[in-house]
Amino acid sequence: MRALNKDTIIAILLLLFCGLLAWSSLHIRLPGYGTLKPSTWPQIIVAVLTLFSAIYFVQSLSYPGTDDDKGDGRKPGFAGFLEYFRNPIICFSIYFVFLATLPWAGALIGGILLVFALLTVLGGWTPRDLVRHAIYATVSMGFMWTLFTFGLRVILPEGEIFSIR
Secondary structure, eight states: OOOOOHHHHHHHHHHHHHHHHHHHHTTOOOOSOSSSOTTHHHHHHHHHHHHHHHHHHHHHHTOOOOTTOOTTOOOSHHHHHHHHTHHHHHHHHHHHHHHHHHHHHHHHHHHHHHHHHHHHHHHOOSHHHHHHHHHHHHHHHHHHHHIIIIISOOOOOOTTTOOOO
């Protein structure tokens, strides 16, 4: 019998955490009004997380490597770390800029700029790509903003630039 690799251990921990979340969602009290139980959305999210964790677990069992295998191609040191994790670091930085400018730009304009910036960083800089990224960002965030604002009646941050009132 071979030893468990790191991915399998993480997948088991994630499955245990999902079980804890599922058990906790059963203890959300019912307010006595409304048609949807308050525990419905948390249970749906936990079910999706459990499914993804189970897939991760199954894939981790089929991984032939051992813990000593560093087959990720990473160079040693801090520079190697920055080079290997460049895209996630840039994406998180862009997201934190979005959060910092949310009171000023609002959810609609800030969201469009966030999606455009992420697509551009990850998808290329050619003029054709930039036009395509602008279209995708505007359509997707416009749809989500319209859905939340008018369909679900959720008040999203308006910001100082654009206000519907």
